[in-house]
Amino acid sequence: MEDPTVISGDLSPKQAIQLQKDAASQVITYDDLPTVKTVAGVDVGFENRDVARAAVVVLRLDDLTPVEYAIARQPVRMPYIPGLLSFRECPAILDALNQLNRKPDLLLCDGQGIAHPRRLGVASHLGILTGMPTIGVGKSRLTGTHGPVPDIKGQWTPLEDDSEVIGAVLRTRQGVKPLYISSGHRVSLPTAIEYVMACVTRYRLPETTRWADGIASDRGQNWLRAIKTDRS
């Protein structure tokens, strides 16, 4: 393994796991990010199981207005294996990110950050690959345990693995299942929670994720015409 972070071609599960162990040591879990003016949401949808469609939507943090988006389609190379999600989705995401005119200051990814068996969920892996600050926003648990979460918007409970805090189980809205937040790269857990809440309005998912979901999935056209694109 020359560069332990590169995803080149198809890897066997064993190779992928070894790469994760090597790359995990490069993850930064303290705050090392610039002033955040724009936040992007990234998500991947699938067309007929064999084509991945990644969507990246950049929003202004102050009013959560979308300012730019990009979509990338790529043939699927790896199957979905719990713990190895990034190898399946990152190629398409990187492609979409490269299409942006201006890089966002922060990335909110669907899936875990360091709340992962080897501390390298898709958000952390994407952070290492791009060098960008990232946060993991999972809709369900991959690993770790936690106590009950108060049913009050903004409240959270630590997610831990062997008495190590790897994330937070956050109630983004009363009466709905909580979200699993964790540091991706260059963002601490407290800061991650703050930014996620800053992107939440009246729904369970932050606006970044809602926009990316909509565009990555089928009815993307409906969401696209709602964006006043400033691209040619």
Add this chain to the structure above:
DNA sequence: GCGACAG
């Protein structure tokens, strides 16, 4: 050996 298991 028997579960658990992001999207």
Add this chain to the structure above:
DNA sequence: ATCTTGTCGC
């Protein structure tokens, strides 16, 4: 992730 209608609750 994706397949899918109506329905319960604030």
